[in-house]
Amino acid sequence: MSIDILFKIAGIGILVAVLNQVLSKAGREDQAMLISITGLVIVLMMVVKEISGLFDTVRTTFGL
Amino acid sequence: MNNLDIFKILAFALVALVLILIVEKNNKEMGVLLILLASIGILVGVFSSIKEVITILKKLADGAGINSKYLSIIIKVTGIAYLVEIVKNVCVDAGNSSLATKVELAGKLSIAILTIPLITNVISLVEGLV
Numbered sequence: 305m306s307i308d309i310l311f312k313i314a315g316i317g318i319l320v321a322v323l324n325q326v327l328s329k330a331g332r333e334d335q336a337m338l339i340s341i342t343g344l345v346i347v348l349m350m351v352v353k354e355i356s357g358l359f360d361t362v363r364t365t366f367g368l
Numbered sequence: 369m370n371n372l373d374i375f376k377i378l379a380f381a382l383v384a385l386v387l388i389l390i391v392e393k394n395n396k397e398m399g400v401l402l403i404l405l406a407s408i409g410i411l412v413g414v415f416s417s418i419k420e421v422i423t424i425l426k427k428l429a430d431g432a433g434i435n436s437k438y439l440s441i442i443i444k445v446t447g448i449a450y451l452v453e454i455v456k457n458v459c460v461d462a463g464n465s466s467l468a469t470k471v472e473l474a475g476k477l478s479i480a481i482l483t484i485p486l487i488t489n490v491i492s493l494v495e496g497l498v
Contacts, residue, residue, distance in 0.1 A: 307380055307383060307384075307409070309405065309409075310380075310383070310384055310387060310402065310405060310406060310409065311387070313391075313398070313401065313402055313405060314387040314390065314391050314402060316398070317391035317394075317395045317398035317399070317402070318390065318391060318394070318395075320395060320398065321391070321394030321395045321398075322394075324394075324395075325394070340395075343395075343398070344397055344398065344401075347398060347401050348401065350405075351401050351404060351405050354405055354408050354409075355404070355408065357408075357412070358408045358411060358412060358451075359451070361412060361415050362447050362450065362451055363447075365415060365418060365419055365422065365447065366422075366443050366444055366446060366447025366448075367440055367443060367444060367447075368444055368447050368448070
Protein backbone atom coordinates (compact mmCIF):
# COMPACT_ATOMS: atom_id res chain seq x y z
CA MET A 305 0.00 0.00 0.00
CA SER A 306 1.35 3.42 -0.87
CA ILE A 307 0.86 6.73 0.85
CA ASP A 308 -1.37 8.28 -1.84
CA ILE A 309 -4.48 6.51 -0.51
CA LEU A 310 -3.76 8.20 2.83
CA PHE A 311 -3.59 11.61 1.09
CA LYS A 312 -6.75 10.79 -0.83
CA ILE A 313 -8.72 9.99 2.30
CA ALA A 314 -7.36 13.01 4.17
CA GLY A 315 -8.42 15.19 1.21
CA ILE A 316 -11.89 13.70 1.22
CA GLY A 317 -12.09 14.30 4.97
CA ILE A 318 -11.10 17.96 4.70
CA LEU A 319 -13.44 18.53 1.73
CA VAL A 320 -16.36 16.95 3.55
CA ALA A 321 -15.67 18.99 6.68
CA VAL A 322 -15.56 22.26 4.70
CA LEU A 323 -18.73 21.46 2.73
CA ASN A 324 -20.41 20.45 5.96
CA GLN A 325 -19.60 23.75 7.64
CA VAL A 326 -20.63 25.84 4.61
CA LEU A 327 -23.97 24.06 4.30
CA SER A 328 -24.54 24.27 8.05
CA LYS A 329 -23.90 28.03 8.01
CA ALA A 330 -26.27 28.37 5.05
CA GLY A 331 -28.95 26.69 7.13
CA ARG A 332 -29.13 23.44 5.14
CA GLU A 333 -28.52 20.96 7.92
CA ASP A 334 -30.13 18.04 6.06
CA GLN A 335 -27.86 18.38 3.04
CA ALA A 336 -24.83 18.77 5.30
CA MET A 337 -25.68 15.50 7.00
CA LEU A 338 -26.15 13.76 3.67
CA ILE A 339 -22.74 15.00 2.49
CA SER A 340 -20.98 13.80 5.62
CA ILE A 341 -22.65 10.38 5.31
CA THR A 342 -21.68 10.13 1.63
CA GLY A 343 -18.06 10.99 2.35
CA LEU A 344 -17.97 8.45 5.15
CA VAL A 345 -19.36 5.73 2.89
CA ILE A 346 -16.81 6.48 0.14
CA VAL A 347 -13.92 6.36 2.59
CA LEU A 348 -15.31 3.24 4.24
CA MET A 349 -15.37 1.44 0.87
CA MET A 350 -11.66 2.23 0.35
CA VAL A 351 -10.72 1.23 3.88
CA VAL A 352 -12.68 -2.03 3.71
CA LYS A 353 -10.73 -3.03 0.60
CA GLU A 354 -7.45 -2.44 2.45
CA ILE A 355 -8.69 -4.35 5.52
CA SER A 356 -9.59 -7.37 3.42
CA GLY A 357 -6.15 -7.21 1.81
CA LEU A 358 -4.50 -7.16 5.22
CA PHE A 359 -6.59 -10.10 6.44
CA ASP A 360 -5.68 -12.09 3.34
CA THR A 361 -1.96 -11.40 3.81
CA VAL A 362 -2.13 -12.34 7.50
CA ARG A 363 -4.04 -15.52 6.64
CA THR A 364 -1.48 -16.63 4.07
CA THR A 365 1.57 -15.59 6.12
CA PHE A 366 0.58 -17.15 9.42
CA GLY A 367 -1.29 -20.09 7.92
CA LEU A 368 -4.56 -19.33 9.68
CA MET B 369 13.95 -5.43 5.65
CA ASN B 370 16.92 -3.11 5.18
CA ASN B 371 17.65 0.32 6.65
CA LEU B 372 15.84 2.18 3.90
CA ASP B 373 12.55 0.47 4.67
CA ILE B 374 12.51 1.51 8.31
CA PHE B 375 13.08 5.15 7.32
CA LYS B 376 10.24 4.85 4.83
CA ILE B 377 7.94 3.47 7.50
CA LEU B 378 8.89 6.19 9.99
CA ALA B 379 8.18 8.90 7.41
CA PHE B 380 4.88 7.20 6.57
CA ALA B 381 3.90 7.22 10.25
CA LEU B 382 4.77 10.91 10.70
CA VAL B 383 2.86 12.00 7.58
CA ALA B 384 -0.09 9.89 8.66
CA LEU B 385 0.03 11.44 12.13
CA VAL B 386 -0.14 14.98 10.73
CA LEU B 387 -2.98 14.07 8.36
CA ILE B 388 -4.91 12.41 11.20
CA LEU B 389 -4.47 15.49 13.41
CA ILE B 390 -5.75 17.77 10.63
CA VAL B 391 -8.74 15.65 9.69
CA GLU B 392 -9.72 14.60 13.20
CA LYS B 393 -10.44 18.16 14.31
CA ASN B 394 -13.45 18.54 12.03
CA ASN B 395 -14.31 14.99 11.11
CA LYS B 396 -13.98 12.47 13.92
CA GLU B 397 -15.08 9.33 12.03
CA MET B 398 -12.78 10.05 9.12
CA GLY B 399 -9.90 10.40 11.59
CA VAL B 400 -10.59 6.94 12.99
CA LEU B 401 -10.64 5.47 9.47
CA LEU B 402 -7.33 7.20 8.75
CA ILE B 403 -5.79 5.72 11.89
CA LEU B 404 -6.95 2.27 10.78
CA LEU B 405 -5.59 2.79 7.28
CA ALA B 406 -2.21 4.02 8.53
CA SER B 407 -1.78 1.04 10.85
CA ILE B 408 -2.74 -1.32 8.01
CA GLY B 409 -0.22 0.38 5.72
CA ILE B 410 2.63 0.01 8.21
CA LEU B 411 1.77 -3.62 8.91
CA VAL B 412 1.58 -4.48 5.22
CA GLY B 413 4.97 -2.79 4.81
CA VAL B 414 6.63 -5.06 7.38
CA PHE B 415 5.01 -8.28 6.23
CA SER B 416 7.83 -9.31 3.91
CA SER B 417 10.26 -9.28 6.85
CA ILE B 418 7.79 -11.21 9.03
CA LYS B 419 7.73 -13.86 6.30
CA GLU B 420 11.53 -14.01 6.36
CA VAL B 421 11.59 -14.46 10.14
CA ILE B 422 8.98 -17.22 9.92
CA THR B 423 10.95 -19.15 7.31
CA ILE B 424 14.11 -18.88 9.43
CA LEU B 425 12.20 -20.09 12.50
CA LYS B 426 10.81 -23.04 10.54
CA LYS B 427 14.30 -23.96 9.35
CA LEU B 428 15.65 -23.78 12.91
CA ALA B 429 12.80 -25.91 14.22
CA ASP B 430 13.39 -28.49 11.52
CA GLY B 431 17.07 -28.60 12.43
CA ALA B 432 16.25 -29.05 16.11
CA GLY B 433 13.80 -31.83 15.33
CA ILE B 434 10.78 -30.03 16.79
CA ASN B 435 7.39 -31.16 15.50
CA SER B 436 6.32 -28.55 12.94
CA LYS B 437 2.74 -28.82 14.26
CA TYR B 438 3.77 -26.97 17.42
CA LEU B 439 5.61 -24.22 15.56
CA SER B 440 2.63 -23.62 13.27
CA ILE B 441 0.41 -23.20 16.34
CA ILE B 442 2.80 -20.57 17.69
CA ILE B 443 2.81 -18.75 14.34
CA LYS B 444 -0.98 -18.82 14.14
CA VAL B 445 -1.25 -17.39 17.66
CA THR B 446 1.12 -14.57 16.66
CA GLY B 447 -1.04 -13.72 13.63
CA ILE B 448 -4.24 -13.65 15.68
CA ALA B 449 -2.53 -11.48 18.28
CA TYR B 450 -1.42 -8.96 15.64
CA LEU B 451 -4.90 -8.63 14.14
CA VAL B 452 -6.63 -8.40 17.52
CA GLU B 453 -4.16 -5.76 18.67
CA ILE B 454 -4.85 -3.58 15.61
CA VAL B 455 -8.62 -3.75 16.00
CA LYS B 456 -8.41 -3.23 19.77
CA ASN B 457 -6.24 -0.15 19.41
CA VAL B 458 -8.59 1.34 16.80
CA CYS B 459 -11.50 0.82 19.19
CA VAL B 460 -9.57 2.51 22.02
CA ASP B 461 -8.58 5.42 19.77
CA ALA B 462 -12.20 5.90 18.77
CA GLY B 463 -13.01 6.24 22.47
CA ASN B 464 -14.91 2.97 22.80
CA SER B 465 -12.92 0.97 25.31
CA SER B 466 -15.77 -1.40 26.19
CA LEU B 467 -15.82 -2.70 22.60
CA ALA B 468 -12.02 -2.99 22.78
CA THR B 469 -12.31 -5.20 25.86
CA LYS B 470 -14.72 -7.51 24.03
CA VAL B 471 -12.39 -7.73 21.03
CA GLU B 472 -9.55 -8.62 23.39
CA LEU B 473 -11.71 -11.30 25.02
CA ALA B 474 -12.54 -12.81 21.62
CA GLY B 475 -8.86 -12.87 20.69
CA LYS B 476 -7.91 -14.53 23.97
CA LEU B 477 -10.61 -17.16 23.49
CA SER B 478 -9.54 -18.00 19.96
CA ILE B 479 -5.91 -18.28 21.09
CA ALA B 480 -7.00 -20.53 23.97
CA ILE B 481 -8.89 -22.79 21.55
CA LEU B 482 -5.82 -22.98 19.29
CA THR B 483 -3.58 -23.98 22.21
CA ILE B 484 -5.91 -26.61 23.70
CA PRO B 485 -4.21 -29.48 21.79
CA LEU B 486 -0.87 -28.48 23.31
CA ILE B 487 -2.33 -28.38 26.81
CA THR B 488 -3.96 -31.79 26.41
CA ASN B 489 -0.64 -33.15 25.13
CA VAL B 490 1.15 -31.86 28.22
CA ILE B 491 -1.51 -33.35 30.49
CA SER B 492 -1.34 -36.76 28.79
CA LEU B 493 2.47 -36.63 29.08
CA VAL B 494 2.20 -35.99 32.83
CA GLU B 495 -0.33 -38.80 33.14
CA GLY B 496 2.09 -41.14 31.38
CA LEU B 497 4.83 -40.22 33.84
CA VAL B 498 2.71 -40.82 36.95
